[in-house]
Amino acid sequence: MASSMSSGGGGGGGGGEPMSPASRLFHSPKFNCYVMAVMGCKTSVNHQVIKEGLRETILKHPRFTSKLVKKGRKTRWISTTIDLDSHIIVPEINSSEIEFPDRFVEDYISNCTKSPLDITKPLWELHLLNIKTADAESVGVFRMHHSMGDGASLMSLLIASTRKSSDPNALPAMPAATTVKKDEKHKRGFLMVLFEPLMALWWGLVLMWHTFVDLMMFVLTVLFLKDTLTPLKGAPGVELHTKRYVHRIVSMDDIKLLKNQMNATVNDVLLGITQAGISRYLNRPEFVGANAKKESSSVLKKIRLRSAILVNLRPIGGIQDVADMMDDKSKVRWGNWIGYIMLPFSIATQQDPLEHIRQAKATIDRKKHSLEAVSTYACAKLVLSLFGVKVAAFIIRRVLLNTTVAFSNMPGPVEEVSFYGHPVAYIAPSVYGHPQALTIHFQSYANKMIISLSVDPSVIPDPYLLCDDFEESLKLMRDVVQKKPVEDAV
Numbered sequence: 001m002a003s004s005m006s007s008g009g010g011g012g013g014g015g016g017e018p019m020s021p022a023s024r025l026f027h028s029p030k031f032n033c034y035v036m037a038v039m040g041c042k043t044s045v046n047h048q049v050i051k052e053g054l055r056e057t058i059l060k061h062p063r064f065t066s067k068l069v070k071k072g073r074k075t076r077w078i079s080t081t082i083d084l085d086s087h088i089i090v091p092e093i094n095s096s097e098i099e100f101p102d103r104f105v106e107d108y109i110s111n112c113t114k115s116p117l118d119i120t121k122p123l124w125e126l127h128l129l130n131i132k133t134a135d136a137e138s139v140g141v142f143r144m145h146h147s148m149g150d151g152a153s154l155m156s157l158l159i160a161s162t163r164k165s166s167d168p169n170a171l172p173a174m175p176a177a178t179t180v181k182k183d184e185k186h187k188r189g190f191l192m193v194l195f196e197p198l199m200a201l202w203w204g205l206v207l208m209w210h211t212f213v214d215l216m217m218f219v220l221t222v223l224f225l226k227d228t229l230t231p232l233k234g235a236p237g238v239e240l241h242t243k244r245y246v247h248r249i250v251s252m253d254d255i256k257l258l259k260n261q262m263n264a265t266v267n268d269v270l271l272g273i274t275q276a277g278i279s280r281y282l283n284r285p286e287f288v289g290a291n292a293k294k295e296s297s298s299v300l301k302k303i304r305l306r307s308a309i310l311v312n313l314r315p316i317g318g319i320q321d322v323a324d325m326m327d328d329k330s331k332v333r334w335g336n337w338i339g340y341i342m343l344p345f346s347i348a349t350q351q352d353p354l355e356h357i358r359q360a361k362a363t364i365d366r367k368k369h370s371l372e373a374v375s376t377y378a379c380a381k382l383v384l385s386l387f388g389v390k391v392a393a394f395i396i397r398r399v400l401l402n403t404t405v406a407f408s409n410m411p412g413p414v415e416e417v418s419f420y421g422h423p424v425a426y427i428a429p430s431v432y433g434h435p436q437a438l439t440i441h442f443q444s445y446a447n448k449m450i451i452s453l454s455v456d457p458s459v460i461p462d463p464y465l466l467c468d469d470f471e472e473s474l475k476l477m478r479d480v481v482q483k484k485p486v487e488d489a490v
Contacts, residue, residue: 036141269357280469310408
């Protein structure tokens with residue numbers, strides 16, 4: 001059976017699609033970024049079935065059958081004939097000789113990051129590992145260059161390639177967007193209607209002020225403002241180090257319980273858990289010293305620790321067939337449509353664990369009343385067009401290097417799905433190539449929340465401790481909510 005196929009113009013005919021400025025940015029020498037997506041399956045994997053499935057879904061997307069070709073001064077995506085056998089890697093694994101399967105998979109993924117993808121073919125590959133781990137019977141590892149698209153694009157593509165386990169012909173259902181129902185005008189009081197224009201003016205002025213302050217903080221971070229040096233902070237050159245990937249699966253029901261009881265969003269809860277987990281980690285005796293434990297609370301409060309959060313700016317519709325993703329009428333636009341916000345974490349030990357969620361919610365509510373993400377995206381486009389990729393990469397690299405953590409939260413299917421007939425146990429995405437020692441991804445899937453960490457082992461030698469602190473923080477919050485009345489929790 002043939003394992004090659006072509007798309008569009010075949011072996012490179014036609015003018016191709018020009019590389020976007022953001023895609024060129026992700027190919028700059030000091031900002032060469034990749035996307036990793038680890039998918040655990042509940043059965044052993046059949047690579048022939050996977051190949052046939054890819055032909056019917058992902059390979060219909062032009063980006064996955066196009067390679068980069070430099071024509072003159074410009075680089076373009078040119079359609080090409082691909083050999084699936086060169087993109088799907090199935091290593092021979094003797095499970096009986098492997099004492100620690102989970103460690104083996106982690107080492108395998110880390111080794112994948114040591115070498116770049118072959119630029120002479122489409123920039124993706126899929127590794128299929130038939131080895132039983134603690135959370136799955138087999139593991140698939142996608143590796144894609146970040147120039148192919150942002151997280152929303154690539155996750156939409158991956159999820160659109162799956163089907164409901166309960167109905168093999170149905171696309172997976174995604175979490176419904178929550179909307180705030182506005183009061184009808186006639187139901188509001190006369191004074192409210194009268195002063196509404198003044199309130200709107202005040203709202204607009206505050207929005208402009210918040211945006212100005214956030215942009216000034218962005219500029220100061222580019223120039224000189226750095227996070228405190230902590231056991232989580234990477235040094236210059238960290239983007240070149242081999243990363244280690246670990247994940248921890250927690251209950252989505254626990255997160256929903258906190259969300260409902262705290263009148264918060266899932267993102268508020270996840271940021272609260274992150275803040276609490278990082279605080280616990282930095283308060284460990286091996287970092288603060290056994291004798292300094294009493295003074296650690298005041299020391300933690302002095303720490304400046306910020307996260308660079310990627311914000312998806314694209315309009316998201318429902319899950320759509322992969323073949324329609326590049327259609328002009330599609331609601332899901334392809335490419336890198338992401339802005340940045342810098343989120344400060346309040347590092348402290350709290351007697352009430354729920355205080356972390358309250359603080360995270362207050363910070364996020366303040367950030368929502370700002371155009372920081374849109375402004376940073378617009379500024380990046382402007383710098384790219386005026387000064388080129390090198391200057392834009394330098395600015396973004398400075399921001400990431402002067403902050404501590406990269407953070408992302410991606411919604412996934414609300415029920416279990418299958419990947420070409422293989423029931424999925426978990427999905428754990430991550431990235432590498434950016435100058436930070438710690439990257440945190442939260443990925444929801446059915447009744448699970450997967451905490452996916454990418455770490456520089458020279459900075460964070462035991463990432464399982466950090467996973468433990470995240471899990472313990474969630475447990476403490478859940479226990480408090482279950483013991484307290486609803487009105488006391490909020």
